Amino acid sequence: MANENDASVNIGGSVNKSKVRGGKIDTVLGTEPTKNNVSVSIDKDVTDSSKIEAGTIKVSESIDIAKLKAELRAEIQPFVEQLAESAITRNEAVATEAIKEEIKANLTLKQRLLRALKAGGIETLKAIFNHPVVSISVETIKGFIEAS
Known part of the structure; x- marks a missing residue:
């Protein structure tokens, strides 16, 4: 609702x-x-x-930031894993652009990421997008989700 x-x-x-x-x-x-x-x-x-x-x-409204972060990480990580499988998307600029397109295509995801950013700051985004193989510019993602 x-x-x-x-x-x-x-x-x-x-x-x-x-x-x-x-x-x-x-x-x-x-x-x-x-x-x-x-x-x-x-x-x-x-x-x-x-x-x-x-x-x-x-x-x-109170936000359970730990729960929101865990849910978003679970939602984002399969996509980041796909990026990690290709050598071209291991490039930070390419990976960041792919993530931006994914967020752009999913308005609900964008709203939830913005909610997580507002509640937990940039560190929350870093935790959500953290991956050992794929480097993603969290500052760029932050700018993208804050843009109206």
Whole structure:
């Protein structure tokens, strides 16, 4: 289930020249789904001198970085093993380009790598892409997954 956010205003009475503004939800990336709701309910008539405004909810989801790193490493390593089998992809530039193309083709993987980077930093990416035969520029991968 993906994150579901709702910032809404429900008006049961009449609103005459009043300022009504819904709420705001700020969510920090996490590994668990979240459902948030910010709402204002008006049951009576409101005059033009009224200002009604919903609040802000900040949601920070906890991330099990060790679990995320292990999952990503398990997902990436078979592809890196394939790169290790070919002499041409042992070249760092070629291997890095192949990884970039793989990430580009898999948006979910890119989002999960970005989440891991934000939660654990560059060291997490180094652990995910670590391989004894294939050298991959983690700084280049970092730049690629951070680019929008």
